[in-house]
Amino acid sequence: MNEQQIVELREAFTLFDTNDDGMLDSKDLFSTYKKLGIIISESDIKEIIKAVDKENKGKISFQDFLDVTMSASVYKDEELQEIFKIFDKESKGFITKADLKQLFRDLGEKPNEVDIVELLKLADLSAEANITFADFKKLMSK
DSSP states (O other): OOHHHHHHHHHHHHHHOTTOSSSBOHHHHHHHHHHTTOOOOHHHHHHHHHHHOTTOSSSBOHHHHHHHHHHTOOOOHHHHHHHHHHHOTTOOSEEOHHHHHHHHHHTTOOOOHHHHHHHHHHTTOOTTOOEEHHHHHHHHTO
């Protein structure tokens, strides 16, 4: 994992850390899942934290988050399809720039055109392209 990827993961972690305490707790995860349109139980969230929290503090540190992200670089197609559906809410078969902007807004961010173009570049797409599932799969394996 290169330095730029770590910086991007830090930004994602910060987005998820809704109470700005530098750790992800059950409230942070519940809020993030809710913003993404995913309904999840408190017990499932606790299981996620337990599986990731190496220090048994009931919270996920950035290092835990980074370790899990690095080890989760290989997803099964079914898992990727489920993640893809979060972005492709209208089931068009692709993710548009508008879909990406809405996801940023759902997470409480104010995306600009540069943010969106950078994401498209990560998927090796032009600024006007849509992200297909094949593109998404390539992007997730980087």
